[in-house]
Amino acid sequence: xxxxxxxxxxxxxxxxxxxxxxxxxxxxxxxxxxxxxxxxxxxxxxxxxxxxxxxxxxxxxxxxxxxxxxxxxxxxxxxxxxxxxxxxxxxxxxxxxxxxxxxxxxxxxxxxxxxxxxxxxxxxxxxx
Amino acid sequence: xxxxxxxxxxxxxxxxxxxxxxxxxxxxxxxxxxxxxxxxxxxxxxxxxxxxxxxxxxxxxxxxxxxxxxxxxxxxxxxxxxxxxxxxxxxxxxxxxxxxxxxxxxxxxxxxxxxxxxxxxxxxxxxxxxxxxxxxxxxxxxxxxxxxxxxxxxxxxxxxxxxxxxxxxxxxxxxxxxxxxxxxxxxxxxxxxxxxxxxxxxxxxxxxxxxxxxxxxxxxxxxxxxxxxxxxxxxxxxxxxxxxxxxxxxxxxxxxxxxxxxxxxxxxxxxxxxxxxxxxxxxxxxxxxxxxxxxxxxxxxxxxxxxxxxxxxxxxxxxxxxxxxxxxxxxxxxxxxxxxxxxxxxxxxxxxxxxxxxxxxxxxxxxxxxxxxxxxxxxxxxxxxxxxxxxxxxxxxxxxxxxxxxxxxxxxxxxxxxxxxxxxxxxxxxxxxxxxxxxxxxxxxxxxxxxx
Numbered sequence: 001x002x003x004x005x006x007x008x009x010x011x012x013x014x015x016x017x018x019x020x021x022x023x024x025x026x027x028x029x030x031x032x033x034x035x036x037x038x039x040x041x042x043x044x045x046x047x048x049x050x051x052x053x054x055x056x057x058x059x060x061x062x063x064x065x066x067x068x069x070x071x072x073x074x075x076x077x078x079x080x081x082x083x084x085x086x087x088x089x090x091x092x093x094x095x096x097x098x099x100x101x102x103x104x105x106x107x108x109x110x111x112x113x114x115x116x117x118x119x120x121x122x123x124x125x126x127x128x
Numbered sequence: 129x130x131x132x133x134x135x136x137x138x139x140x141x142x143x144x145x146x147x148x149x150x151x152x153x154x155x156x157x158x159x160x161x162x163x164x165x166x167x168x169x170x171x172x173x174x175x176x177x178x179x180x181x182x183x184x185x186x187x188x189x190x191x192x193x194x195x196x197x198x199x200x201x202x203x204x205x206x207x208x209x210x211x212x213x214x215x216x217x218x219x220x221x222x223x224x225x226x227x228x229x230x231x232x233x234x235x236x237x238x239x240x241x242x243x244x245x246x247x248x249x250x251x252x253x254x255x256x257x258x259x260x261x262x263x264x265x266x267x268x269x270x271x272x273x274x275x276x277x278x279x280x281x282x283x284x285x286x287x288x289x290x291x292x293x294x295x296x297x298x299x300x301x302x303x304x305x306x307x308x309x310x311x312x313x314x315x316x317x318x319x320x321x322x323x324x325x326x327x328x329x330x331x332x333x334x335x336x337x338x339x340x341x342x343x344x345x346x347x348x349x350x351x352x353x354x355x356x357x358x359x360x361x362x363x364x365x366x367x368x369x370x371x372x373x374x375x376x377x378x379x380x381x382x383x384x385x386x387x388x389x390x391x392x393x394x395x396x397x398x399x400x401x402x403x404x405x406x407x408x409x410x411x412x413x414x415x416x417x418x419x420x421x422x423x424x425x426x427x428x429x430x431x432x433x434x435x436x437x438x439x440x441x442x443x444x445x446x447x448x449x450x451x452x453x454x455x456x457x458x459x460x461x462x463x464x465x466x467x468x469x470x471x472x473x474x475x476x477x478x479x480x481x482x483x484x485x486x487x488x489x490x491x492x493x494x495x496x497x498x499x500x501x502x503x504x505x506x507x508x509x510x511x512x513x514x515x516x517x518x519x520x521x522x523x524x525x526x527x528x529x530x531x532x533x534x535x536x537x538x539x540x541x542x543x544x545x546x547x548x549x550x551x552x553x554x555x556x557x558x559x560x561x562x563x564x565x566x567x568x569x570x571x572x573x574x575x576x577x578x579x580x
Contacts, residue, residue: 013347013387017396020559026394028347028387053500064400066413067390073398079488083168083557084447086488086517089497097347098498115349 001107009100011114012038016096021081022057023092025072025099026064030114034106035068041104047072050102072099132314134307135363136335137196138162138209141169141186143338145195147361147380152199154377155363159310160200162209163303163336164189170275170300171444171557173213184215185222193226193295201232201294208285208306212299214275216240220297220578227580234580237288239298241573242277244441244564251564258438258563269445269560276443276560278569281406281435282319282328285309288575300442302405304332311366325408326432327370330415333403334374334392334427335362341392342376343383348391355381364427371428373420384423393417393427406439406566408432438563439570447558448485451529452517454492455536456546459510465541466491466514472540473516476532486519513546519556526553 008014013028027042029035048059057075064071078092079085089095118126135157137148141164151157164186177184189211200207212219220238227234244251248270251257277300286309288296296306308328311317317324334341338361343353360380366372376384393412397403403410411431420426457465470489477484492513495502516533520526530550537544 013391015345015347015391015395019396019398020561024396024398026391028390050501062400064394064413066415067393067417069390069394071394071398071400079486080447080556080558082559083171083444084559086450086452086486086519088490088492088515093345094497098501101498101501101503117347117349119351 003105003107005103006106006108006111007101007103010116010118011111012100013117014096014100016092016094018078018081018092021076021078023055023074023077023095025074025096027070027072027096027099029068031110032068033110034114035065037104037106037110038070039063042070042102044072046102047074047099050099051077130315130368131365132159132311133157133363133365134159134161134310134314134331134335136161136338136361138164138192139336139338139340140164140166141188145192147338147359148192148196150377150380151361151363152196152203152205154379157205157363158314159206159208160196161306161310161335162192162207162211163306164209164211165213165300167442167559168444168557170214170277173215174275177215182218185213185219186211189219190222190226193223194230197227197232197234198230201234206289206294206296206310208296208310210298210301210306212238212297214243214299216297216299223295223297224578224580232580234294235292236295236297236578236580237291237293238576238578239280239284239288239296239301239573240576241284241569242280242298242300244278244569245273245276245443248273248276248443251568256565256568269558272445273443273560274445276441278439278441278564279406280439280573281305282309282312283407284573284575286312286319288577289313291575291577293577303336304329304405307332307335308407315366315368319407322408322432322434323430324370326410326430327372327428329403329405329408329410330393330412330427330430331364331366331372333397334389335364337392337395338362339382340395341374341384341388343388346383346388346391348387353381353383357381371426373424373426375424384425386417386419386425389417389425389427404436407435409434409436437566439566441562441564443560444557445560446555448556449520449523449526449553450517450556451520451526451551451553452515453530453533453550454513454515454548455533455544456511456513457541458543458545459508462509462512463491463494465543466512468541469514469536469544470516472536473532477518477529480528480532482518482525482528483521484518485521488517490515515549523553
């Protein structure tokens with residue numbers, strides 16, 4: 001099995017929101033096989049390390065296999081949260097998008113038939 | 129199987145009116161639900177009421193009701209809203225006036241009893257308050273609260289509907305309570321039927337953010353979503369067994385798919401096995417989402433377990449001040465110019481004797497939001513927007529921040545433009561979140577009916 005390093009932005013959906021000073025991130029896989037890849041490679045520890053430059057608290061991962069998703073709860077993330085924060089992204093709505101930078105080692109065959117989530121203009125810019 | 133149709137008319141104070149009109153006109157719904165209260169809206173409404181005892185509700189309820197009441201009364205559509213905010217009685221009076229001015233006969237129910245501000249000290253002394261993790265338990269924060277409201281569940285709304293209300297106006301409830309109450313009333317469910325309650329709350333959770341279920345804020349192939357300028361707000365056909373199908377009015381833009389629904393389903397729910405509502409605790413990991421046709425998704429299978437013995441209370445307290453502004457520097461040397469300005473700003477804050485608790489500099493175009501994870505652009509950026517924000521203890525210090533910025537246009541690096549968002553002192557709020565034994569709140573909850 002040949003694997004390649006591919007960024008999550010190519011095939012994963014993400015949405016994030018807030019609860020106080022905690023950011024609540026949902027990461028979605030398009031297929032069961034890709035869900036299993038994320039389960040192995042996108043751990044709570046890996047996400048905590050990724051956000052260490054901007055969040056202080058622990059990160060917890062919950063599995064939501066019935067909708068092929070993971071929830072990552074990242075504490076100490078929003079500079080006090082809501083109306084107590086100086087951050088432009090005080091509500092964490094763009095926080096989750098950051099996570100799509102992560103790469104996983106994945107067999108490209110698993111992406112066959114899976115909708116590509118990179119906007120065509122961005123794909124063109126990357127290729128240039 | 130018996131079914132009832134429920135529509136989501138409003139997700140926040142300031143949401144669009146047109147999609148709510150479309151639901152009323154073409155959605156064939158029996159109930160429309162409105163969520164007007166974000167976590168800290170009550171802080172603003174409390175200030176309104178302090179100025180004028182006849183205020184304290186979200187004021188768009190008046191134009192919204194003016195637009196919707198005629199068609200809803202004609203069609204028998206029930207309206208459920210938390211626009212009451214900190215003063216549900218005043219909201220009811222305002223809506224009653226709208227109805228009278230329009231010559232409409234309506235029964236307006238007001239739900240009161242969520243406001244605990246006057247009782248926090250007493251409840252704390254009794255030991256009836258327990259702290260949630262990471263929130264305020266300190267007496268100092270609780271003594272500075274400007275509002276403290278319990279999140280009520282479906283019961284008082286259900287009661288109001290049982291009493292024949294056409295319009296139900298509440299203060300703080302969970303956003304899902306309205307939808308759960310509507311489904312239970314429309315289908316004759318008992319509120320303690322736990323699996324149906326779980327479905328009712330899940331229904332509310334999917335619909336309460338309106339456009340976020342119908343292709344808005346969608347991170348799939350969002351650029352292919354049809355006619356976002358005319359996005360349809362969601363409705364659900366709810367069946368007697370608790371299952372429901374989410375859709376949107378015909379002819380509207382947007383998208384309802386398993387992807388749009390699962391994205392909203394998990395939004396801000398924290399632990400998916402333990403989604404707590406006042407009426408039921410839900411395990412979402414047993415939910416099944418199925419494609420049910422073009423722009424239709426069937427939702428079933430949520431599991432419910434016994435409601436908690438406590439209700440969540442959220443309050444806010446003043447917690448410092450902030451001042452800020454932003455400006456643009458262009459190529460050439462956009463980034464060095466902006467960095468120099470940040471350096472000057474920090475020095476000037478000190479020179480002005482401002483006690484800065486936190487200084488935040490954000491470089492838009494570079495790494496303002498994604499910080500250390502952002503990839504620097506290759507080559508020089510065409511421009512950089514620099515935002516400077518400072519947290520202070522005193523209002524006086526915060527007010528000084530904005531005044532530091534304009535002189536930098538003539539006294540700092542070259543070619544500054546687009547100076548904007550220069551604020552006077554902004555009040556920062558802290559949130560205190562705790563639990564109270566539910567019987568101590570529920571004893572004070574009342575439904576008051578008025579017939580116009």
